[in-house]
Amino acid sequence: MKLFVLALLSALALLQGCSHPIEIVGDGDVLSASGERDCLLEDYAAGLENCSENVVLDDYQETYYAVARNGWTFHRWANYCVDETGNECAFDISADIVYQNWGEILPPLTAIFRPTTNTGFTAMLMGHSFFDPFATALPAHAQRAGFPDHSQSQLYSGSSSGAPQALWEDADKRNAIQAVLNNGDINLFGMTYHPDYPGIEGYREWVNYALQKNPDTRFFIGLPWLTFPADLDAKASLQDF
CATH class of the missing domain: 3.40.50 (Rossmann fold)
Incomplete structure (x- = not known):
């Protein structure tokens, strides 16, 4: 019985992982090089888990791309890649570091888009x-x-x-x-x-x-x-x- 409980707890821990949410400000999408961590504007608005949780379980090697919708332009990243001048934001984090943040919700990767035409603040x-x-x-x-x-x-x-x-x-x-x-x-x-x-x-x-x-x-x-x-x-x- 004890072994079963330990196995169950281990399985639950693996399901928990480390959460790295994706946030979208304005109209645009955040796409991933792997294709496995895409966060579309509609997904973000609906609060879907691929955006609100974006769970990481092991080595975190991913490059994100901010892609503006029609009538909008990508402005900048927030919380990470703040010095990037383009629309890419890359992560290369070892599993050891991921495990140190197990069960944590990290600050979101935020992509900020602005309208191409400013009609007022x-x-x-x-x-x-x-x-x-x-x-x-x-x-x-x-x-x-x-x-x-x-x-x-x-x-x-x-x-x-x-x-x-x-x-x-x-x-x-x-x-x-x-x-x-x-x-x-x-x-x-x-x-x-x-x-x-x-x-x-x-x-x-x-x-x-x-x-x-x-x-x-x-x-x-x-x-x-x-x-x-x-x-x-x-x-x-x-x-x-």
Whole structure:
């Protein structure tokens, strides 16, 4: 009986393996050189196991190819092959390393595709009074510039409370912004700066969170003039800039 149980556990362990999911952002397919690990867009949308699990049991030797659908182009890989300039992503991992990750779900291999024609972004814009007027005017500028599908969400918080770190540390405001990001469709995220928060911690928190929800998010920082500009000497300020 004991031998039977051990054999059963061994068989179950082999079935478990190591999971390396494939994620598709936009419209395209991820094909494999072996033909055994293809993840088509329809498979990914349906949550099929060849995409959501992509189980590895032994030596992991595979090359993936990102192939865009009509009207789309391949942009980049995420999590792996981030320095690749083409559409290939190759893995050559020994069975020993695979066994060390037995039963684990690894970060997905993410292929990011973008439309060949950009008609507008879905934006999240947050900041203080030196940033908010520009954010408010952006939809009109986008329309005039030929981006009819631009849309945005906006959060205003005055003075230093509009700095990224301050917004992250304010639970209510953080939750409000995260609720927008959680939709997964924000692909343009704009922030600003305040000298009371000179570090990058707040930017890092927001960038990491946004990328978890949409790996193809673009970011920009609107750098304002210093506070109380009327009290500043123009020449000295220019020298310090």
